[in-house]
Amino acid sequence: MKEESLKKIMQKSTLETSDDFINNLMDTIEVSKQQQKIRFWNSYKFTLITTLILIIPATGLLFRLLRQESAVLSIFKNIPITPMFVAITLLLLYMINTIIKLQETSKNV
Amino acid sequence: MKNNPTHKDYELIRKAIEGDTAAFRQLVYAHKDVSLSLAVSIIKDPVIAEDILQDVFVKVYHKLNTFTFKAAFTTWLYRIVVNTCYNELQKKKYHISINNTQEAYMLPSTSDTSIKEADQKKYIQLALQQLKPEESLVLRLFYLCELSIKEIESITRFKTSKVKVLLHRGRGNIHFQxxxxxxxxxxxxx
Known part of the structure; x- marks a missing residue:
């Protein structure tokens, strides 16, 4: 079979989708967009609640412990403030970066 | 330059990324039929292929912002179509009976002196159904989508030699069918 004839034949091999293909597709996309929003909020909600559950008692405990005089706590009191401040700031920045990354990943899913 | 299909696609993609759903609709409208034809090459059943194509376009919609604008949109789209179809084929292990497709296409008698355009399409579809998925896929990519062997390679991840062999066998087999x-x-x- 000649190339031109084959090309002509193959040009006729296109199939057509059903009439409501695009409408169904757009509906599916809308649903998936909604699901994605809910999915992100759920994961964010989980992170937020878990962080709060961990942070609140930790802060309370720390506050309570710092008011007490003990040999163990005096070690913490001797730690210089500046490196601690830098370390905590870096940790916070890292956490913010993680949350932004999570948000971006969720957008791209 | 503006009328080039690639540039048209790029424009529609940019609009769709900004949230213009009408632009995305246009993009789908322009490519849905050829994409379905490619999906049918692999899946063989047009109904299942259309369902898979829905998933493909949902995927495309969500991944549109990762499109790099370095190659044609069709190359990117067809690669997603081909990958998704092969994945589905592996996952669900479709057993498509080729004998049933003949009934599905309701072939007319060939005794008439000429074959109508619509009937011609049915015969061509049926002939393509009898080919191996890889052969009909490569034939469609080469003759229907008018892609080069290099582009077919990048879509199917087949080696150049394999694409050439499939084309050669496909030509012979479609003629035979x-x-x-x-x-x-x-x-x-x-």
Missing amino acids: LKQLLGDDLNYLL
Whole structure:
């Protein structure tokens, strides 16, 4: 079979989708967009609640412990403030970066 | 330059990324039929292929912002179509009976002196159904989508030699299948 004839034949091999293909597709996309929003909020909600559950008692405990005089706590009191401040700031920045990354990943899913 | 399909696609993609759903609709409208044809090459069943194509376009919608604008949109789209179809084929292990497709296409008799355009399409579909998925896929990419062997390689991840072999076998097999179906009436198609 000649190339031109084959090309002509193959040009006729296109199939057509059903009439409501695009409408169904757009509906599916809308649903998936909604699901994605809910999915992100759920994961964010989980992170937020878990962080709060961990942070609140930790802060309370720390506050309570710092008011007490003990040999163990005096070690913490001797730690210089500046490196601690830098370390905590870096940790916070890292956490913010993680949350932004999570948000971006969720957008791209 | 503006009328180039690639540039048109780029424009529509940019709009769709900004949230213009009408632009995305246009993009789908322009490529849905050829994409379905490619999906049918692999899946063989047009109904299942259309369902898979829905998933493909949902995926495309969500991944549109990762499109790099370095190659044609069609190359990117067809690669997603081909990958998704092969994945689905592996996952669900479709067992498509080729014998049933003949009934599905309701072939007319070839005794008429000429074969109508719509009937021609049915015979061509049926002939393509009889080919191996890889052969009909490569034939469609080469002749229907008019892609180069390099582009076919990047879509299918087949080696150049494999693409050439599949093209060669596909040409022979489609001719054989059409000859089987139409006999001397094959000349009306050519």
